[in-house]
Amino acid sequence: xxxxxxxxxxxxxxxxxxxxxxxxxxxxxxxxxxxxxxxxxxxxxxxxxxxxxxxxxxxxxxxxxxxxxxxxxxxxxxxxxxxxxxxxxxxxxxxxxxxxxxxxxxxxxxxxxxxxxxxxxxxxxxxxxxxxxxxxxxxxxxxxxxxxxxxxxxxxxxxxxxxxxxxxxxxxxxxxxxxxxxxxxxxxxxxxxxxxxxxxxxxxxxxxxxxxxxxxxxxxxxxxxxxxxxxxxxxxxxxxxxxxxxxxxxxxxxxxxxxxxxxxxxxxxxxxxxxxxxxxxxxxxxxxxxxxxxxxxxxxxxxxxxxxxxxxxxxxxxxxxxxxxxxxxxxxxxxxxxxxxxxxxxxxxxxxxxxxxxxxxxxxxxxxxxxxxxxxxxxxxxxxxxxxxxxxxxxxxxxxxxxxxxxxxxxxxxxxxxxxxxxxxxxxxxxxxxxxxxxxxxxxxxxxxxxxxxxxxxxxxxxxxxxxxxxxxx
Numbered sequence: 001x002x003x004x005x006x007x008x009x010x011x012x013x014x015x016x017x018x019x020x021x022x023x024x025x026x027x028x029x030x031x032x033x034x035x036x037x038x039x040x041x042x043x044x045x046x047x048x049x050x051x052x053x054x055x056x057x058x059x060x061x062x063x064x065x066x067x068x069x070x071x072x073x074x075x076x077x078x079x080x081x082x083x084x085x086x087x088x089x090x091x092x093x094x095x096x097x098x099x100x101x102x103x104x105x106x107x108x109x110x111x112x113x114x115x116x117x118x119x120x121x122x123x124x125x126x127x128x129x130x131x132x133x134x135x136x137x138x139x140x141x142x143x144x145x146x147x148x149x150x151x152x153x154x155x156x157x158x159x160x161x162x163x164x165x166x167x168x169x170x171x172x173x174x175x176x177x178x179x180x181x182x183x184x185x186x187x188x189x190x191x192x193x194x195x196x197x198x199x200x201x202x203x204x205x206x207x208x209x210x211x212x213x214x215x216x217x218x219x220x221x222x223x224x225x226x227x228x229x230x231x232x233x234x235x236x237x238x239x240x241x242x243x244x245x246x247x248x249x250x251x252x253x254x255x256x257x258x259x260x261x262x263x264x265x266x267x268x269x270x271x272x273x274x275x276x277x278x279x280x281x282x283x284x285x286x287x288x289x290x291x292x293x294x295x296x297x298x299x300x301x302x303x304x305x306x307x308x309x310x311x312x313x314x315x316x317x318x319x320x321x322x323x324x325x326x327x328x329x330x331x332x333x334x335x336x337x338x339x340x341x342x343x344x345x346x347x348x349x350x351x352x353x354x355x356x357x358x359x360x361x362x363x364x365x366x367x368x369x370x371x372x373x374x375x376x377x378x379x380x381x382x383x384x385x386x387x388x389x390x391x392x393x394x395x396x397x398x399x400x401x402x403x404x405x406x407x408x409x410x411x412x413x414x415x416x417x418x419x420x421x422x423x424x425x426x427x428x429x430x431x432x433x434x435x436x437x438x439x440x441x442x443x444x445x446x447x448x449x450x451x452x453x454x455x456x457x458x459x460x461x462x463x464x465x466x467x468x469x470x471x472x473x474x
Contacts, residue, residue, distance in 0.1 A: 027308040032126075032148035037117035041130060044109055048134040051105045056246040059135035060199025061102040066132035067195065067301065068100055069125070071182060072161045074305025076153035077124035079161075080106060080318040093161030098236070099202065103319075106131065110318050124318035125150035129302045136298070139198060141248035144295035147303060151312035154321045168205045168263040172272040175265060182304055190269055190279040191297040194290055197252040199245055200238040201262055203229035209264040216267055218259035225262075241266075248294075250287035253280050310390045310426060353401045353408060361387075361421065363408050367397040371410065373421055388424040392417055399437065411437050 033040045052059045069079040072090055079096065080103065081089045090096055091103075106127060113122045126148045137143045166178040179189045210217070210225050228237045241262050242252040252266075257280065261267035270280045283290040313322055353363045362374045369392035392398070396413035403409070407427055408419045415431035 028147035028149045028303065028306060030145040030147055033117075033122060037113070037121045039116045040113050040122050043113050043116050044127060044130045045134045047105070047109045047112055048131050049138050051102075051108075052135060052138050056139070057200065058102060058105060059139045059246065060195075061100070062105065062128075062135045063132045063195055063198060065100055065102045065106070066128045067192070068096060068161070068165055069128055070301050070304045071166070071178075072157070072164045073153065074307070075125050075129060075150055075302055076305075076307050076312060077128060077150070077315065077318060078153040078156040080124050080128075080315075081153070081156040081321070082319045084320075087155055088158045089156035090158060090161040093158045093165070095165040095167060096161060102131075106318055114316070120314055120316045123150050123152050123314045125152050125306070127318070132298065132302075135198075136248055136294075139246055139248050142291040142295055144299060147299065149306070149308055151307040151309075152315045152318075153307060153312050166265065168201065168265045169208065170265050170268070172268040172276060175268065184300065186275055187279065187293075188297050188300060190276055190283070191290070191293045192301060193266060193269060194250075194252055194283065194294055196241040196263070196266060197244070197248050197250070199241050201241055202235060203237040203239070204235040206239065206262050206264075207231070207235075209262070209267065213264065213267070216259055216261075216271055221260045248291070250283055250290050253284035253290070256280050257284055309393065310424070313391065353403045361403075363401065363403055363421070365392075365398045365401055365410055365412075369393075369398060369412060371408070371419060371424075373424070388421065390419055390424040390426075413437065 048059075048062065051062075065079065066075070068090075069075055069077060072078060079090045079100070081087070081091075083089050083092065091100070106124065109127050109131065110122075110124060113127065114120055126146075129146050129148070129150070133144060133146050164178075164181075166175055170178070175189055176186055179185070179192075184192070206225070207229055210222060210229055211231060214222060225239055228234070228239055239262055242255045242260075244251050255261060256266060256270040259267075261270070269276045271277075283293075316322055360375050363371065364374065365371045371390045371392065373388040375387045392410060392412055398410050398412040400411040401408065403421070406420055406422050408421055410417050410419065414437060415429050416437075417429050418427040419425070420427045
C-alpha cells in the first residue's frame, strides 16, 4: 500500500478512536498509560513480536483470545482466570477448551510490564487488547489506536462462555443474533470474521462441513482436507482458515467466493447472499477498505462493556484474582473495636471509620486506596463480614476518612471522595487543582446537615476555615 494511503487509514482510525472514547465518556483513552507507564505499549509490542517470530501462528491466537474475552461479559480479562474451588471459569468452556491458546505469552507480557512499570499498573484486559492489535500489525495489517483504561474482572463463568461465544456451526441468522446481542451489526460480523485471514482450525470444527456440505466446497480443496481430517479420529488435526494463515490480507473473502471456506459459519456469510454476500464481494475486491474497516471494528469490539474506574481490579497475575480481594475475615461477630484491631495487624497501613447507614459497619481504606466495608455482625461462622469494596483513583495514600449516614468521605492525594456504602459507587468528588492535601479534618455540620472538610494543602501557607462543602445527594 502506498504511504499516502496508509496515512489516510491512520487518520481515519484515530478519528474512530476519538469517537469511541467520547461515546464511553472518555473512560477509555489511547494515552491512558502515558504518565503512569509510558514504556508499557512498547514493551507489549516487542514481546508480541518476539512470540510471533518464534511461532507465526501465535498472532492469530492472540487476536482470538481478545475476541473470546470480549464476547463474554465484555473486555475484562476474565478468559485468563484459572478455575478455583469456588469458580469454573471460561478456559474449559466448549469454545475455548483445547482451542484458545496464548495464555503463556500474556503471562510473559504481564510480568515484563509489571517490571518496566515498577508495579502493577497495566490491566490484563488492556494487555489482551494491545496484543491483538500488535499481532495484526506484525502480520501485515494496519495499526490503530487501542483505547485503554479497562480493569480486570474478579470472576469468570464457563456457562456464559458456552452461551455467548459464537460457534463455527452457526447459520447466518444465529450469527447475526449473537453479534447483535453485543451491539454489533451485520457489517461488524462480516468485517470481524475477516480475522480468519489468520490462523487454523481443528478437524473437530470443520468435519461436518467437509463431509456434509460438498455442494458448496471446491472439490480440489475438499480433497486436500480429506487427507488431514478423516471421517472419524484426528479431531485435533489443523487446517488453515485461508491460503495465507500468517498474513493479514483479503484472501479470506476471496476464498469464500471460491468455495474454500473451512468453517460452516464462514461459508454462511457468502452462501446466504443478501447484504452479507455483498460485503464479502466488496472486501474481496477492496483489500484497502478491509484493512481500514477491520481496525475500526476491532476498536468497537474492544469497547464492549469494559470495567472502568472503581469496577473490578488490576490483577497482579492475570491467572488469579489479587490476593485478599475476596478473602475477608470469616465469621467475625465481635464488636467493631475487635475487628478494627484485627484489621490493623499491619500497623498504619489502613485507615478505619465506623458508622454509615448501619451501626455495625466498619470501613477500612488501605494505603493502596482499596476501600472495604465490613459488617461486624456476620450471621454465621461460614460467611464473610466483607460486604463491599471499591477503589479510589489516587496515586497517594488516604490521610483521612469519616462516615455519615450512607456516605463515607475519604481524603487522598488532591481530592476528597464520597463513596455510597450501599452501592460502593462514587457519589461525588471534591478536588483541588495543582495542590496535594497534606492534612484534612472532616466534620459534620448539624445545623446545615452536611459534612465539610478542612485541609492544609501543599504550597498553601494558610489553612482555610471551609474550602468547599460536599453535600449528601441522596
